[in-house]
Amino acid sequence: MARKNDKSTGMSDDRPAKVKKVKKRRWYHQVFDAYKMTRQQDPAVTWWVLATFFGVLAIALVIGLAWGPWVYMLILGLPTAALAAMFVLARRAERAAYARIEGEPGASMAALGTIRRGWSFDENPVAMDARSRTPVFRGVGRPGVVLITEGTGPVVTRLAEAERKRTARVLPDVPIHVIQVGNATGQVPLTKLVKTVRKLKPVLNKHEVAVVLKRLTALGGARLPIPKGVDPMRARPDRKGMRGGR
Template sequence: MAKRTDSDVTNATGGEQSGKKGIFKRRNKEGKADKKPGRMKQMRDVFQMTRRNDPSVVWLMLLAFLGITAVGLLIGLLIGNWITALIIALPLGLLAAMFILSRRAERAAFSQLDGQPGAAGAALSTLRRGWITEEQPAAVDPRSQDAVFRAIGRPGVVLVSEGPPHRVKRLIEGERKRLRRILPNVSIHVVQTGDAEGQVPLSKVSKRIQKLDKELTKQEVQQVNKRISSLGNRLPIPKGVDPFKARPDRKAARGR
C-alpha cells in the first residue's frame, strides 16, 4: 500500500478548506439574496405606486419642500443668519414632503383595494393601538361575498360591513343579535363601507371609528374579547383559508 506523503495531506486539507470556503461563500450569497429590501427601496416602491395612482403627488411634495425652504431662507435673511435657518429649513421641508407622500400613499392603497373582497378588513388593520381586530370576517355570505368584520376597543364592538346596504343588512343584524346575547351592556356600532349614501369610504373608516366615544376600560376590552372568543368562529373555514372562496355544501343541504 502506498504511503501518503505530507504533500498529499496538505493538498487534501487545502482542498477541503477551499471546498468549505466555497460552501461558505455560497451560503453568504444566498443569505444576502434572502435579505428583505432596504428602507430606501421600500420608499421608492411606495413613491412609484403613489405616483401611478396620484400623479399630482410629485408637485405637492416639491411645493411643500421648496415652500418651507424658501420661508426658512427668508427668515434667515431677515435675522442675518441665513445659513443656520437654511440648515433647519431643509430637513423640515423634507419632513413635510414625506408627510404628504404617506397620506397620498394611504389614499392610493385604499383606491386599489376599493371593490375587492376583504377591503373592509384591510381598513381595520390601520387602527391604532388599543384595538383588537381579526383577519377573518365575523360573518360572510359565500355567494355574494358580502362580509362583516369586527373590531373591539374602548368604544365597544364595531361591526364594519362590506357590500350593498340592502344586501348586507341581514348579516349585520344576525351578528348584532349574536353579540347581544353575551354582551347586553356593551355598545355595538355599525360602520358600512362604500361610496353610497350613509356609507363610509375605506380611507375614512379608521378615522370614523377613532371618533367614537370611549365607554370601556382596557381591562373590560380584554374581557369582552374573551367572551366573544368563547363563542368560537361560526364560519366553517380553517385558519389561513380565504373565506371568500368558501362555497355552501349542497350535498349536506339535501341530506346526503
C-alpha cells in the same frame, strides 16, 4: 513527498460555502420604495413633493431676506422643507394604498390592521352571506364591539343587523357599533375608517374588554354548513323527492 490532490484521493471539500451577505436596507430605501409604489397609483406625487420642498425653502428665504440673515434662514429651512415633503409623501402614499385595495374583499381589515393598540380584530369574518359572499368583520376595544360590513344593498344591512342581535344576546350591556364601509350615503369611506373607529368613545376598562373577548370566542364566528361532496354554489333541490318520488 508531494501532497496529494483532494480530487485524486476522492475526498470532498467539507468547508462551508460562503453565505452571501444581505445588504442592509437604509431608511431612504424604504422611502424610495414608498415613492415608487405611490407614483404608480398617483403620478402627480412627484410634483406635490417638489412643490412642497421648494415652497418651504422659498418661504424661509423670504423671511431671511426680510428680517434676518438669509443664509441662516435658508439653512434652517432645509430640514423643515425635507420634513414637509416627507409628510406630503406619507399622506399621498396612504391614499394610494387605500385606492389599491378599495373594493377588494377584506379591504376594511387591511385598513384596520394599521391600528396597533387598543383594538383586537378577527382576521376572518364572523358572518357571511352564503350567496353574495358579503362578509361582516368584528373588532373589540374599550368602546365596545364594532361590526364592519363591506358593500351596499339590503343584504348587507340585514346581515349586519342579524349579527348585531346575535352579539347583543351574549353581551346585552356592551355597546355594539355597526359601520358600513363604502361610498354611498350613510357609509364610511375606506380612507376614513381608521379615524372613525379611533373616535369611538371608550366605555370599558381592560378587564371588561378581556371578558368580552372571552365571551365572543365562545360565541364563535361564521358557520356555513357545507355537506361533504356538495358544491353549495351548484346544489339544487330534489324536486322529485319532495313530491314523494312521483
